[in-house]
Amino acid sequence: MSLSNVQRYRSLAILTAAAGAIYPLLYLRQNFEGPLLETLGISLATLNQASSWLGAVFLLSYAPSGWLADRVDPKILIVSSLAGTGVIGYVFGQLPEPDLIKWLFSAWGLTTGLTFWSALIKEVNELAGQHHQGRFFGILEGGRGLVEALLATAAVAIFAYLSTSDAPNSVEAMRSVIGFYTAFVFAMATLTWLLVPPNHKANAPDSHQVAAGQLFADLRTIASNAKVWWVIVCILTGYQFLWATYSFSGYLQNHWGMSASIAASITLAKLWTRPIGAVLSGFLGDRFRVAVVLHWSFIVAAIAMLGFALAPVGSDASALAIIAAVGLCTYSVRGLYWAILDDCAIPRHLNGLAIGFISLFAFTPEIYLPRLNTYLLTLWPDGGGYTVYFIWVAAGGVLGAYAAKRL
Structure with missing residues (x-):
């Protein structure tokens, strides 16, 4: 990709903002789990089921998304993804029937998995070049975390204002939050279309790519690379940390006895640790x-998560301190785990396919963790379920540290 440094960093900034805009709608539970359940009129089990459907669609989408990213200009894929996610967000904001929730989450799986993820990672990999992989992926993770934190700050303010006014209405407050996120997704689709240059050259298929039966040979090449499997372990265990943080709001409300607004404010602080941990x-x-650096990030993240799992119920300040520490370590891991892809010596024309192949296995927590969460909370509803859940994730961090050391 023959771009000047100014063009590279401008494109990175826009892609980072787009990545920060597209996912919050899917994970509103991170800050608004209680109000979201009330607004939609569903149970936590129903929301976890919808999240599992989302994860299943992701699983089916990742390999084809890599194939697409090797053949279609990433700009077209990314703009289409943002526009599609915004349309589904608009429908979601109309408060559909509970039976439709899992279908909307499945549709989001296509717009953020099939056409977005591999295209984004491949584009950033191309922009970074050989010597700036850690820097560019750290900026991507930290920058989209900054965007999500800014959006979440505004969303929490909107919700708090509308739900504590003279005529409080938490349902309308939640709808306003959904509408706010949806509008920003549409805005980023427009900016990406206008300001990110096309990248036809990197995705022009050659005779190798389109030869009959070549896809399976390419997959064998990727699967036979031992380092690819260690990367999968790193990303899978790192992704478990992120998924565990989605339960912090519900844990603080149900086990620590906090109000929805206070729990949202504390989990919001965790989002602000993302730019620091990832970029650094x-x-x-x-x-x-x-x-x-990834090895040691995993070790510290595991210790921090274990500390949160075993911490006694205390003040709001102690909860804030613990969650900030967990967030800093978690996002340090996330800022690095895609940067190790460049150490795998994958042929450049197979980068997109490799990203899809790795994602196929590495993001399976999207499927099994919501189910595990439901099972553990049913088995130990008094808070013990959360404790076991967080210990599971911390143990995975030890495995991730070992995989990073092998790399």
């Missing part, structure tokens, strides 16, 4: 070596 780890990775 990205620059450290380029300085000392990505796999080494």
